[in-house]
Amino acid sequence: MGEDGARADGVRVLVTGGTSGLGAAMAAALLDAGARVAVTGRDGDRARAAAERLGPGAAGIGMDVRDEGSVARGVEETFGVLGGLDVLVNNAGIGMRTVNPRFLSDPQPFWAVSPDGFRDLVATDLTGYFLVAREVVPRLLAAGGGRVVNVSMNHSTMNRRGFVPYGPARAGAEALSRIMAADLTGSPVTVNVLLPGGATATGMIPDDLPAEHRAALLPPEVVAAPIRWLCSPAAAGVHDQRIVATQFADWLAGQVRRR
Template identity: 55%
Template sequence: MSEKLLSGVHALVTGASSGLGYAMAHALLQEGATVAISSRSGEKLSSAVKRLRDQGLDAHELAMDVRSAESIESAADWVKSNWGNVNFLVNNAGIGMRTVNERFMFEPQPFYEVSPEGFRDLIDTNLTGYFLVSRAFAPMMVAQGSGRIVNISMNHETMRRKGFVPYGPSRAGAESLSYIMAEDLRDTGVTVNMLLPGGATLTGMLPEAYAQRFKSMPNILSPEIMARPIVYLASPQAEGITGERIVAVEFDKWLKEHGEG
């Protein structure tokens, strides 16, 4: 049997019990990576890991709350104890507008009607979470002189759209964080890139009450749109690529622009 593309790669994907995270973790696993499937603890996480292991994939359950530095440190200790290192980190865990306005797609709510608690909770998860997780795992990568970090983002339109506080600001902040991380790590052998679907995607961030309506939308994307680019970013082909913002629906165009199409 020939060796798979990502054999020997230890990867951690946050928010991986469903949606984009699950799709990316599945793609990495299929290419031979060993993947820690991470989210808050519970039946949803355990069931996701079982589904993957039942397919013969090397998935591991790693409960972690990205809002808690203590929870993240415990996860980092698990990685050190069980793997010794991590090669690939995907910051994906996040919550959406539905947490502050269930009808956000059809009845946008002005920023001044968002509760302080709702604002803080979303920022703590979507932005501070990326910082805390990266802060815990980047030193491992720096020490070994190599590693890849991918931060998941969304369209720039989302950052300007009516009624999209605090989700828009959280993703805008995550993009600025990503660029600065890339610069801070540029001489260490550790790369940082961004990846986004490139359109509305059928995930748990969309309101359940309108699930059928979204499924019938002609341009709605499947989470699997992230599979090819995430595998590429974990592969030897992406060696040295850093500070890039890759849109999944435009991945072939991006490859051609970088001489790889």
């Protein structure tokens, strides 16, 4: 457990894109805090293998967030396996290396990006957040409440040279989050945004990144404490907040002082 001391005993959480990277780190942290977690991936076998690695309390579910039929089936399976749902963590995404494997050392201009690559990344990183939330939130409202956490990234990365389409897709997902929060204000469902606060050591980082830069990457576990807290009783009623994991301790202390 982290210094925040948050527990999430019995909380049922769906983490999309939970087979590796930030998703796997959040799933592991939540399981450690007592939650039950379903992790998704496009490949159902890979998702189930990831759940086995995570251990008791984890379930793996095949879900392609680009496709509403797959999302509907995956959410239905999640509710069946977990017996309901309390928190959706929208995390599934693909990175710049899918359109430019050397995007850090050799950034390409937007006009060099293939239309198919652009569409696939936006379909995953932006439309996927919409499709999963669209399927889950009405169920949370019908059940009397729940929470949505949308994973984002630094604002500076959203408009960084050579970051089309990843930057625009994540900027769109953050705007979507704010609108979701506005639409749900006054309801029993909360929406918040969580981001690491810097480049993170995940599969999205290109293989040719120099060792000195790789050493400066944040570990995926940087999101562990804030996601535990966001899924805990302590975060009840917290709504429309943008939480930066590297600044979480100070942010949380400020919340406590204001109460």
